[in-house]
Amino acid sequence: MTKLEIEEKPKIFEEDIKPKRRRREVSSDVVLEKQYKRTLLCVSKPSYLLSLGSKSHRIEFLSELPRILSELLSQRNWNDASRVLSVLTQGTMRDCSPKMNRLKYQAQIQIVSHLKPDKRKAEEIGNIYDTWIGKIGKQHKEERLLVWFEQICHFIEHGMNGDAYSAVISLMQNRDFGMLPRSNLFIGITFFKLWRCKFLKELQREDEDCDESVSNMSESRSDNLVENSVRDESVYSVESEGSVRDESESSVMNGKRVSHMSISDSRSGMVMKKVKLESSQHYTNPSQLYATSGESDVSVHDGARTFDATLVKILGDMDPWLLPLKPPEDSDCYVKMVNDSYYKEAVRYLRRTLQSPHYVSLAALHPLIQLLLIGGHVDEAMKVVQEMCKKVHDIKPFRIKALMMERFHPNSNMLAKSYEDILRIDPTCVTTLKKLIDMWKEDGYSRESLIEMIALHVEASFPDPEIWEEFASCFIHFFDNLDEDRMSVCLNGDGEEHNQQQTYSVRYNPTPKMFTNSSWTLRAKWWLNRHFSHEMLESEIKKTENGDLEMMKMMSYKAACASHIYGREFGYVTRVYDHLENNSDYRDLFNFLQEHRQNWNMIYNLD
Known part of the structure; x- marks a missing residue:
């Protein structure tokens, strides 16, 4: 290659280079037209919004749609919810x-x-x-x-x-x-x-x-x-x-759709009529869901063997x-x-x-x-319930058991035990507690056990005046025979049999035995703030100034209970006593509280 050709080549290369194109300016009318079309698409086709913006923006937008949809449904805004659901469906087709x-x-x-x-x-x-x-x-x-x-x-x-x-x-x-x-x-x-x-x-x-x-x-x-x-x-x-x-x-x-129906116990009296029923026959529970062609459950006695008019009558009267x-x-x-x-x-x-x-x-x-x-199959039903009560700590089987005991075994000692089981699981159940109170009044339940059950209820709730009244009555009945419960005779000596004269001593326990355990001591301390605090007393007295008779009953019965637990000079007791004494309209309540104050028995000294 000659020197002349080397000098000519760069010139040819420069001539082949094309000039840069100038950027065409877009008019404002075109920009406005594009924005208008995009707006129309957003309104007519909400899923079009998902294609706009960066990927991170789309993910953030989709994450907010479930919350927006739930709010619209709770507001019963069905039309807007339908549009949001359309967008969410388009954006989560692969989810x-x-x-x-x-x-x-x-x-x-x-x-x-x-x-x-x-x-x-x-x-x-x-x-x-x-x-x-x-x-x-x-x-x-x-x-x-x-x-x-x-x-x-x-x-x-x-x-x-x-x-x-x-x-x-x-x-x-x-x-x-x-x-x-x-x-x-x-x-x-x-x-x-x-x-x-x-x-x-x-x-x-x-x-x-x-x-x-x-x-x-x-x-x-x-x-x-x-x-x-x-x-x-x-x-x-x-x-x-x-x-x-x-x-x-x-x-x-x-046949209706009703959710979260409240569970109830019957308030009606117990059926005292005993029904003699045949024992249910044994059955086998297959472990597999699907039986083979050779298996059959014909041996399982699912239907009633005979029509028992007495049983049908009792079933018709059972708790709804x-x-x-x-x-x-x-x-x-x-x-x-x-x-x-x-x-x-x-x-x-x-x-x-x-x-x-x-x-x-x-x-x-x-x-x-x-x-x-x-x-x-009453016997089988009772057996199933009892087995379930042993397996789970849930109130439903215990309520079913108690309702069945009321109808088919009303005189059984296990009926009170069934009520106690319910209260230990749900101590706020006032209906079951009232059933135990009725049993106590009929001499079918011990006063010590009833005091314990009412105490569980007082722990878990703010009882009605009726419950406080029964609580106070239990205390006064309990202390009727208090001297025998608090007195014990102790033998001084080795206890061997010989002619030497034995000496005895009598000890007087200041507090009944059932109130000496730690649970009752904690209750007494906790109730000072929960039920007998100064702030609560002032609030209750303020309500009685407006003529609230139920609140006055509540205060009187609570004060009667407090006089047995904390003594007659307890602050809540003396304040309610003075309030009743100065109001002649509540003479019966004053006499009730006075009777309990005169029965001197302070269980705890927590001053």
Whole structure:
């Protein structure tokens, strides 16, 4: 290459380089038009917002949607909730977690139930459940089983019993659920519901609504235990009462959807008539959910052997919480009802559920007891309840046991023990405490035990005036024979038998023995601030100035109790005594307090 060619080449290279293009300026009208189109897309298609911004912004936006959706549903703003649900569904198409699915499909069910016409609503919600079940992977068996049962409950609630029966048969045939502890429970509850719907007319009570509580007995917490064990609570839950229908409580509803029904005890008198019933025959609880073709449960005696008119009469008078279903008095109808296939399947699967963990078997206890009682298996029902009381520390089996003891074994010594068990679990239960007070008045219960039970109630609650009055009466009855309880004779010497004269000494114990244990000492100290503090006394006196008679009774009865515990010169006692003495309108209450003050017996000196 010549020197001339080397000098010419760079010039050719420079000529081949293209000039840079100038950036075209966009007019303001075009910018405004694009912004307008984007705004229209955001309004007409909310999911378009998900494509805007960076990835971090989209994740942050999606994380806020569940909270926004829950707030809209709680405010019953169904239209806006529907739009938010549309955005959330588009943004979480690949998120098939149980929590997210529950949020989206529960929200969709609520929106459809409020916005769609009534004619096609139930069927459309059933289709939503089908889609929901299909979205749950096989690895989430518990969630899939639960949603399946929720769909069955939806069918039964809307009178679609045929669809419910088909769904439960499909559930029984699904091998993925064979080893799950709740499978037998859900199948048994489903057949119970179907049986109840089939014979609702024969079982319906004529004189009262069984869906309402008939007592002020405190709410049992075992229902929440069962509900919480079914699924984990999360921020994705959109139902205030929980989406799961309470299995045990659903067993006492007459075809209606009522959750968290308060549990009650009967206030009626005990039935003194004894009924002689045949002992239930032994049965075998299969450990597997599905029987092979060669297995049969025909040997299990699920139906009643004979029609017992006396038993049917007692069952008709039982507490509505325990047995809201009134058996028919017609023998043919009764036999047909207890020999129905739904009845037998319900009893069979609920019996199997008793072999499951406690949080599952406890949910099956109430409906199974109802079925056994209606079928005439009283002895078996009592045995099942007693075994459950030994396994779990929950108030429901103890209440069932007490109600059954009232009707079938009213004179048994175990009845008072059943009431005591209830109070030890739930000391706020005033209805059970009043039953023990009635037993004490009839000389069927010791005053020492009653004092202890009332003390448990005083520890856990702020009792009514009636309870304070009975507490004071227990103290004054207790101290009637106080000298014998506080006096002991001691032998001085080695105690050997010989002619030497023995000497004796009498010791006088200042405090009765039952009040010397540490629990009573702690109670007495704690009650100084809980029930007899200066601030509480001033507040109570202020209320009596407005003519509150109940508060005046409360103060008088509390002061009577305090005079026995802390002495007649205790500050609360003297203040209430002076207040009553200066008010002639409460002469009866003054005499009541004066009587207790004159009975000098100070248990504790805590000055």
